[in-house]
Amino acid sequence: MSATRPFTIACIQDGVLPDRTATVDATVARIRDAHDKGAQVIVLKELFDAPYFCKKLDQARFGLAEPVDGPTIARMRALAAELAVVLIVPFYERQAPGLYRNSAAVIDADGTLLGLYRKMHIPHDPLFEEKYYFAPGESAAVAQPAGCPGPARQAGGFMVWETRYAAIGVLICWDQWYPEAARITALLGADVLVYPTAIGWHPAEKATFGDAQVSAWRTAQRAHAIANGVFVAAPNRAGFEAEAGTDGIEFFGHSFVSDPFGRLIADAGTEPTTLIATCDPALIEDTRRNWPFLRDRRVDAYRPILERWLA
Amino acid sequence: MSATRPFTIACIQDGVLPDRTATVDATVARIRDAHDKGAQVIVLKELFDAPYFCKKLDQARFGLAEPVDGPTIARMRALAAELAVVLIVPFYERQAPGLYRNSAAVIDADGTLLGLYRKMHIPHDPLFEEKYYFAPGESAAVAQPAGCPGPARQAGGFMVWETRYAAIGVLICWDQWYPEAARITALLGADVLVYPTAIGWHPAEKATFGDAQVSAWRTAQRAHAIANGVFVAAPNRAGFEAEAGTDGIEFFGHSFVSDPFGRLIADAGTEPTTLIATCDPALIEDTRRNWPFLRDRRVDAYRPILERWLA
Numbered sequence: 001m002s003a004t005r006p007f008t009i010a011c012i013q014d015g016v017l018p019d020r021t022a023t024v025d026a027t028v029a030r031i032r033d034a035h036d037k038g039a040q041v042i043v044l045k046e047l048f049d050a051p052y053f054c055k056k057l058d059q060a061r062f063g064l065a066e067p068v069d070g071p072t073i074a075r076m077r078a079l080a081a082e083l084a085v086v087l088i089v090p091f092y093e094r095q096a097p098g099l100y101r102n103s104a105a106v107i108d109a110d111g112t113l114l115g116l117y118r119k120m121h122i123p124h125d126p127l128f129e130e131k132y133y134f135a136p137g138e139s140a141a142v143a144q145p146a147g148c149p150g151p152a153r154q155a156g157g158f159m160v161w162e163t164r165y166a167a168i169g170v171l172i173c174w175d176q177w178y179p180e181a182a183r184i185t186a187l188l189g190a191d192v193l194v195y196p197t198a199i200g201w202h203p204a205e206k207a208t209f210g211d212a213q214v215s216a217w218r219t220a221q222r223a224h225a226i227a228n229g230v231f232v233a234a235p236n237r238a239g240f241e242a243e244a245g246t247d248g249i250e251f252f253g254h255s256f257v258s259d260p261f262g263r264l265i266a267d268a269g270t271e272p273t274t275l276i277a278t279c280d281p282a283l284i285e286d287t288r289r290n291w292p293f294l295r296d297r298r299v300d301a302y303r304p305i306l307e308r309w310l311a
Numbered sequence: 312m313s314a315t316r317p318f319t320i321a322c323i324q325d326g327v328l329p330d331r332t333a334t335v336d337a338t339v340a341r342i343r344d345a346h347d348k349g350a351q352v353i354v355l356k357e358l359f360d361a362p363y364f365c366k367k368l369d370q371a372r373f374g375l376a377e378p379v380d381g382p383t384i385a386r387m388r389a390l391a392a393e394l395a396v397v398l399i400v401p402f403y404e405r406q407a408p409g410l411y412r413n414s415a416a417v418i419d420a421d422g423t424l425l426g427l428y429r430k431m432h433i434p435h436d437p438l439f440e441e442k443y444y445f446a447p448g449e450s451a452a453v454a455q456p457a458g459c460p461g462p463a464r465q466a467g468g469f470m471v472w473e474t475r476y477a478a479i480g481v482l483i484c485w486d487q488w489y490p491e492a493a494r495i496t497a498l499l500g501a502d503v504l505v506y507p508t509a510i511g512w513h514p515a516e517k518a519t520f521g522d523a524q525v526s527a528w529r530t531a532q533r534a535h536a537i538a539n540g541v542f543v544a545a546p547n548r549a550g551f552e553a554e555a556g557t558d559g560i561e562f563f564g565h566s567f568v569s570d571p572f573g574r575l576i577a578d579a580g581t582e583p584t585t586l587i588a589t590c591d592p593a594l595i596e597d598t599r600r601n602w603p604f605l606r607d608r609r610v611d612a613y614r615p616i617l618e619r620w621l622a
Contacts, residue, residue: 002622012369063559097558117318118320120609120612121607121608121609122607123607124603124607125602125603138456139612140610146548153621153622154612155615155618155621156609156612156613156615157609157612158615159611160622172404172537174607176602177489177537177538177602177604178608178609179490179494179534179538180490180608180609180612180613180616182490182493183490183491184613184614184615184616184621187615187616187618187620187621188621188622189621189622212572212573212574215573215574215603216572216573219533219537219573220534220537220538220573222530222534223490223530223531223533223534224534226488226527226530226531227488227489227490227531230337261523261527262523262526262527262530262531263523263526272461282526284574287327291436291488292435292436293488293489294619294620296432296434296435296485296489297432297489297491297619298431298432298447298450298468298491298492299469299617299618299619300450301431301450301467301468301469302467302495302616302617303467303469303617304466304469304493304495304498305491305494305495305498305611305613305616306610306613306614307466307498308498308605308608308610309498309500309605310464310466310495310498310500311313311464311471311498311499
């Protein structure tokens with residue numbers, strides 16, 4: 001069941017404060033503000049309550065992970081229920097001793113924890129050492145946390161969540177570079193794909209590549225909107241984070257919401273801000289009727305996409 | 312074997328003249344001009360030597376099709392050999408009585424006809440009635456015309472051609488909206504994806520949707536460059552074509568060449584022109600090393616992409 005009425009989505013673009021409680025407090029204030037401005041679905045940045053700790057390998061940082069039944073998600077569930085908003089809460093999940101994930105909790109507008117999406121594509125680059133910190137999501141259906149209803153539909157580790165206001169496809173950051181992930185999640189019936197993100201500039205690269213990196217980041221995701229006829233909402237981290245022995249990372253913001261034809265309907269610069277956009281599901285069907293891409297997919301011909309290389 | 316040295320590609324953006332001979336003559340002059348400016352690989356627009364005849368159903372228009380061993384391709388082969396250029400020649404192919412294709416002949420720089428790519432994704436929209444005129448390409452390997460060596464590699468109907476100057480992935484127009492086609496063709500080892508195109512504005516839509524349509528068209532294809540780390544070259548038709556009983560189509564040009572990070576390195580407006588751009592294959596590897604997307608594909612998880620809908 002996709003949304004039948006327009007829904008209003010917010011992307012919270014911000015950084016973190018020196019301790020977790022202060023960061024969560026600030027985020028709660030931003031969520032309340034977004035709700036006051038009409039937001040019904042509110043999406044936070046990747047790993048919302050922690051510094052981007054993957055900048056180097058440090059065993060102690062596994063300690064930043066928190067179980068899904070820990071205090072942070074509990075607080076977000078209470079807030080969702082109080083405000084009657086859907087919250088997408090990306091966090092560092094402690095699943096078991098020695099098993100940690102880059103996850104997003106999907107909380108419905110009555111405070112129900114619907115379940116978790118676990119990031120499928122894990123990067124590994126200088127200052128983005130995520131393969132050290134995160135086990136990837138599974139390619140098969142797996143049990144959700146105890147008591148959670150789970151996604152409405154899933155396939156290959158990709159998931160769509162039926163919430164009070166919209167059918168939401170949750171993906172995380174590096175997933176955004178993979179058209180396969182967007183396609184499968186859209187085919188699962190999403191009205192909107194959300195991409196909580198932590199992407200930034202290496203200070204030494206910014207002058208030469210900074211603009212092109214922002215453009216590539218937006219272009220890849222706007223193309224998912226176009227190819228699939230869905231809304232896309234991408235909240236990114238903002239601000240500089242230091243790391244001893246490195247130049248740090250300047251998270252570049254530039255969060256946005258795209259309509260199903262790739263048009264930006266809300267977009268940010270580099271400063272902390274909250275984007276709010278109303279998404280009319282009627283535009284999904286209208287867009288898909290005008291240029292009916294889904295009809296003409298050659299599903300008989302795509303099997304080679306299951307290979308890593310064909311040359 | 313991908314290219315090891317930079318190659319120079321040209322996109323010829325033009326319209327057609329009232330008769331085929333005049334159109335081919337004009338195209339030959341443009342090809343000579345592109346060669347004089349250094350082009351080694353020259354790509355023509357979709358159905359280069361015919362008006363865009365798919366604007367309505369008319370049985371007589373099947374008569375526009377010509378066999379691959381007909382005079383037009385013969386003339387292009389001789390020209391390729393004379394100038395030592397690779398030519399991508401999209402044309403209306405008569406394969407057998409009652410069986411016609413939207414094809415592209417791939418001609419190597421010694422005049423060898425390497426073979427044909429046949430358009431896989433066939434649109435069907437007001438004034439773009441292509442399902443009437445064209446059988447789609449096959450999802451399995453099929454014999455190439457007699458005497459042709461065929462593509463260097465193929466999978467699912469998608470093909471890469473080893474030419475003197477570059478490994479070329481040929482796709483046609485509506486194919487450009489399908490990330491699956493770009494992905495498979497890139498995995499076959501293409502240095503560049505080429506998309507001969509005939510896309511235009513319905514005059515009644517232009518004021519409201521014209522800019523967004525151009526932007527969506529470019530964005531979708533620049534995203535293929537980014538996701539796959541390949542060059543993309545898209546020559547579009549230009550100029551107005553009338554059709555009795557309709558408002559006609561204003562083909563919108565805006566041809567472009569994108570580098571592997573989605574940056575435009577050559578781009579056109581609406582007027583006839585020839586774009587020329589040099590593509591350095593070293594940039595492909597450099598781009599893929601900086602943000603190594605190909606490494607992290609979840610080929611274990613993409614099987615659901617073989618379905619048409621999952622909800």
